[in-house]
Amino acid sequence: MTVEGPDSPLAFLRARSGIILLVGLASGVGLLVWALIAPSGAVGAGWAIGLVFWLSIALGSMGLLAIHAVTGGRLRAVLWPAVAPAAASLPAFGLLMLPLLAAVPLIYPWYMDPSRAGHPDVVSLYLNLPGFAARSALAIIGWSVIALVLLGRRPHPLFGIFGLLFYLVMITIIGVDWVLSVEPRFRSSDYGGLLFVTQLLAALAWTATLRTAPPGRAGAAGDLGAMMLAAALGAAYLGFVQYLVIWYGDLPSKAEWFILRWSPGWVWLEGVSLALSVFLPFGALLARQIRQSPAALMHIGACVLAGILAHYIWFIAPPHGFAALPAAALGVLAVGGLWMGLAYGPIAARLVPVSHAEETAHGG
Template sequence: MTGEEPDTPLAFLRARSGIILFVGLASGIGLLVWALIAPSGAVGAGWAIGLVFWLSIALGSMGLLAMHAVTGGRWRGTLWPAVAPAAASLPAFGLLALPLLAAVPLIYPWFTDPSQAGHLEVVSLYLNLPGFAARSALAIIGWSVIALVLLGRRPHPLFGIFGLLFYLVMITIIGVDWVLSVEPRFRSSDYGGLLFVTQLLAALAWAAALRTAPAGHAGAAGDLGAMMLAAALGAAYLGFVQYLVIWYGDLPSKAEWFILRWSPGWVWLEGISLALSVFLPFGALLARRIRQSPTALMHIGACVLAGILAHYIWFIAPPHGFAALAAAVLGVLAVGGLWVGLAYGPIAARLVSVSHAGEAVHGG
C-alpha cells in the first residue's frame, strides 16, 4: 500500500495540506492575540489541550510501530499510510511545545504558588520550570529518535521492546507534568498506563478515520477493527481502576478534583467521552460485519477521536473555567493544522512513502 484511494480522508489531507497549515497558523495567531489582550490560564490550557491531543496520535503511532517490531503481522501495511507520517513528525512537537513552556505561569499553579503542590520540596526538586522543560525535551528527543529508527527497514524486536519501555516511562512523567500538575495536589499512579493505552487507541482511530484499510479488503479492516476494540476495552478498564482506587482511598485532594469535574457542564464532557470512545466502539465493533467495513471504521474512528478529545478537555480545562472550551477549539485547530499540514504535506508524506514503500507493501 504505497498510495491511497483518491476519495479517502487521507487523500484529502495530502491534497489540502497547504490550506490545513494555513488554518493552523491563523488559529495559532488568534490564540496569541487572545493571550496578549487578556492573558489567562484558559488560553494556555487551550494550547495544552491541542498539544496533548495531537501528540497522542503521533505517539500512539510510534507505539504501534514498536509493537509491530516485536510481534510482526500484516496489520502494519494497513496502518502505514496514517501512522508512518505521524510518527515521523514527532520532532515537530519540539517546536509545538514551546508555547506550552511560555504559558507555564498561566496554566500551572505550582509556578506562582508552590504551596498548592502540598509539599514545598516537591516544587523545589521536581515541579519547577527548568525541570519541566528538561523532562519535556528529553521525552520529545527520545521519542523522535525511536520513531525514526522504527521507520527504518525491519527494526530489531529488542529495539521495539526498548522503545515501548521508554515510551511508557516518559509518557508517565509527561502526563504528570503536562496534565495532572494543572492541579498538583491530585496524583494518580495509574495515569501513565491509561495515557499509554489511550494514545494507542487514538492512533488506531486516526488510521480508521483516514480509511487506510482499502475497500474490498475485509481482512485488513478486520485487523484494525479488532485492535481498536481491544484498545478501547483496555482504556476503559484502566480508567475504571483509576476511579475505583481514588474512590476507595477517599482522600480530600482527590475528592476535590472529582467534585469540580462532576459539576454541571463539565460532567457532560466525560459522559460524551465515555459514549464515543468506549461504549460506541465496544457496541459496534463486536459485530463482524461492522468491524470489517472500512467505511464503518472511518465513522467510528472519528467518533473515538472526538471522545478522546473530550476526555483531555475534561482533565485540563475545568480549573480555568468555561473560557478554556473556546481556547481549546483554537488550540486544537492551531496545533492540529500545523501538525497535519507538516506530517501529511508533500515533503513528509513523500519522505515516508518513497523511502519505505517496500516495507508498507510487505507489512514489515
C-alpha cells in the first residue's frame, strides 16, 4: 500500500478535510459578496472557472484509471491515493454545476442575444438552456457511472476503452458548452482533444503535488514524471495546432477571439500559463534525477496546476473584464474547498486502499 508521510499534502488534505470544506463555503459567500460590487457576469465566470479547473482533475483522474484498466502497469498503487477519491467525487459535480446553470444568462451571451451565435438555428437547436442542462447532466451521470466501475477491483480492459471514448466525446461537447460558448461565434475543431490531454496532465500534476510516490520508489516517481512530460508535450502540440489552423483560416470571428486575449493584461496570463505548464515541465523533467524525485515532482506539479488554471482563466474570463479575476480566485477556492473537503474526507474514507500485490496483479 502507498503510505503517505504525516507531513505530505495528501495527509494534510485528509486530516483537515473539514476545515477545507469550511474554507470552500466561506469563499462561496465571498463570491456572493463580490457579486454586489462586480458585474454579475464576471462573478458567474469566476464560478465557471473554478468548476472547470477542479472538474479537470477529477475527470483526468477517471481517465488515468481507464488507461490503467487497458494497459495495466505498476503505477496503480502510486496513483490510487490521489486519483481514486478525485474520480469517486464526480457525482458531487452534479451539485457543483447547479450555480453554473443558474448563471447561464449572465455568463453566456447566446442566452440573451441569439444573434451572437452567428446563426439563429444554432441557438434554437443546440445552444439553449434545456439542451445545455441536459447535456451537462448526461455527462456528469455518465462519467460518474464509469468512475464507479473503474474503481472496482479488476475493471475489464474493454470497459476502459469504452470509458475513454465516452470521456472524449462528452468532454468535447461540454468543452463547447461550458468554455467555448462564452464567445459562441468561436469554433475550434480540436478543443475537445486539447481539453482531454490537459485534464490528464492536471490529474498527473495533482498526483505529483500530493506526493503519493514514496521516496524509496524512484522508479514509480520516474514513471509519473515521464507521463507528466508526455502529457505536457501533447497539450502543447494540440494547442499549437489549434492556433496554427486558426491563424491560417484568418476568419474574423476567430481573429476577434484572439485579439481580445492578446490584449495587454490577458496576454501575460497566457504567457505565465505556457511557462508553468509547458516550458517548466519540459525543461525540468528531461533530467532523470529530477524526474525520479518525489519532492521535485511535488513542486513541478503545483506549478503545472497553476499554469493550467491560468489557461482556463485566459479562455473564460476576458469577455467579462478584469473583474472576473478576483471572482476566479474566489470561485477556485469555493469549488476547490467543497470538492477537496468531500473527496479527501468522507469519500476517501470509504475507498479500499490498493496494495502492492494488487498492483502486481494488474500488470506491474
